[in-house]
Amino acid sequence: xxxxxxxxxxxxxxxxAEVFAATLRTIHDLxxxxxxxxxxxAATGIAKTTIYRRWPTKGALVTACLVDTFxxxxxxxxxxxEDIAAAVRYGARQxxxxxxxAAFAGVFTDAIGDPGLRELLTTQLQxxxxxxxxxxxxxxxxxxxxxxxxxxxxxxxxxxxxxEPMVSDDVDTLIAMLQHELR
Amino acid sequence: xxxxxxxxxxxxxxxxAEVFAATLRTIHDLxxxxxxxxxxxAATGIAKTTIYRRWPTKGALVTACLVDTFxxxxxxxxxxxEDIAAAVRYGARQxxxxxxxAAFAGVFTDAIGDPGLRELLTTQLQxxxxxxxxxxxxxxxxxxxxxxxxxxxxxxxxxxxxxEPMVSDDVDTLIAMLQHELR
Numbered sequence: 001x002x003x004x005x006x007x008x009x010x011x012x013x014x015x016x017a018e019v020f021a022a023t024l025r026t027i028h029d030l031x032x033x034x035x036x037x038x039x040x041x042a043a044t045g046i047a048k049t050t051i052y053r054r055w056p057t058k059g060a061l062v063t064a065c066l067v068d069t070f071x072x073x074x075x076x077x078x079x080x081x082e083d084i085a086a087a088v089r090y091g092a093r094q095x096x097x098x099x100x101x102a103a104f105a106g107v108f109t110d111a112i113g114d115p116g117l118r119e120l121l122t123t124q125l126q127x128x129x130x131x132x133x134x135x136x137x138x139x140x141x142x143x144x145x146x147x148x149x150x151x152x153x154x155x156x157x158x159x160x161x162x163x164e165p166m167v168s169d170d171v172d173t174l175i176a177m178l179q180h181e182l183r
Numbered sequence: 184x185x186x187x188x189x190x191x192x193x194x195x196x197x198x199x200a201e202v203f204a205a206t207l208r209t210i211h212d213l214x215x216x217x218x219x220x221x222x223x224x225a226a227t228g229i230a231k232t233t234i235y236r237r238w239p240t241k242g243a244l245v246t247a248c249l250v251d252t253f254x255x256x257x258x259x260x261x262x263x264x265e266d267i268a269a270a271v272r273y274g275a276r277q278x279x280x281x282x283x284x285a286a287f288a289g290v291f292t293d294a295i296g297d298p299g300l301r302e303l304l305t306t307q308l309q310x311x312x313x314x315x316x317x318x319x320x321x322x323x324x325x326x327x328x329x330x331x332x333x334x335x336x337x338x339x340x341x342x343x344x345x346x347e348p349m350v351s352d353d354v355d356t357l358i359a360m361l362q363h364e365l366r
Contacts, residue, residue, distance in 0.1 A: 031293060154336040
C-alpha cells in the first residue's frame with residue numbers, strides 16, 4: 001500500500017484508501033497516541049498538508065477511517081434474530097482487524113473531553129447504524145443506542161483487557177443476550 | 184487538594200491520595216493524552232521523580248488510581264439479583280466521577296498495544312472483581328469475565344459517544360438484562 005511515487009491525478013478515493021490503510025497500520029504498530037498525523041503521512045508518501053486539508057484533525061481522520069471500516073450493513077433482510085446475530089458478528093470481525101480496536105478506543109478516549117469529536121463520531125459513525133437499526137428492527141432510538149453501547153462497548157472492553165478479540169463462544173453469548181433483550 | 188508545601192514525613196497514603204486526585208483532575212481538564220506524569224506532578228507539588236519511583240509509567244499510575252477509585256465491593260450480602268444491581272449502579276456512579284471514564288478509556292487504549300499494561304490492568308484492577316464475583320455469584324470465570332466486559336464496556340461506550348454518564352433508565356435496562364442473563 002505504501003508508495004512514495006504516486007502518479008499525478010490519482011483519484012481521491014485511491015488517496016483515501018491509502019491514507020486509511022496507513023492510519024490503521026500506524027496505530028497498530030505504534031499505538032493510538034504515538035500515531036501522529038505526521039507519522040501517518042510519512043507512511044504514505046502523501047504530504048501532511050494534503051491530509052490536513054481533507055481531515056483537519058487526527059480525530060477527524062481516525063473517525064473517517066472507522067466509517068470506512070464499518071461499511072453500512074443491510075438489516076431487515078432476514079428475521080430480527082438473524083439480523084442481530086449478523087450485526088454482532090460483523091462488529092466482532094471488524095474490531096479484530098489490526099489497528100481497528102485501538103483506533104476506536106483512541107478516538108473515544110479523546111472524545112470524552114472533546115465535544116467536537118463526539119459530534120463527528122455521533123453524526124458520521126453512529127447515526128447511519130442508529131437509523132438502519134431503528135428502521136429494520138422497528139425499535140425506538142433509546143433502545144437502539146443502548147444496543148450499540150452494549151455491542152461495541154463489550155467487544156472493545158475485551159480487546160482492551162486481553163489484547164485479543166472475543167472468542168466465538170462469548171460472541172454467541174452476546175448475541176443470545178441481545179436477541180432475548182430485543183424479543 | 185493541591186499543595187506545594189506539604190510537610191516532611193507525611194505518610195505515604197496521603198501522598199497517594201494527593202497524586203490520585205491530581206491524576207483524575209488533570210485527565211479531566213486536559214484529556215488522557217495531554218495529562219503527562221510531568222503535568223500531574225506539577226499539579227501536586229510532589230517531585231516527578233518521587234511519582235516515577237512509586238509508579239514507573241503513566242499506565243501504572245493511572246491503573247493504581249483506578250484501583251483506588253473502584254474499591255472492593257462486598258458481594259453475596261443480598262440476593263444475586265440485588266448484588267448485580269448494586270454492582271452495576273456502583274460502576275455507573277464511579278465512572279461518572281470527573282476524569283474516571285477518560286482515565287479508564289485511556290489506559291485501555293494504551294493497553295491494546297502494551298502487554299505489560301494489560302497484565303497490570305488484569306491483575307490489579309480486574310482480578311479482585313473477578314474473584315469476588317466468581318465466589319459470591321457462584322459463576323465460572325468465563326461468565327464473570329463476560330459480565331465485566333458488558334458492564335464496563337457499555338458504560339464507557341456511552342461516556343465516549345455522549346460525554347455524559349448513562350441515564351438511570353438505561354442503567355436499569357442494563358441491570359435487568361444481566362439479571363436475566365445470569366438467572
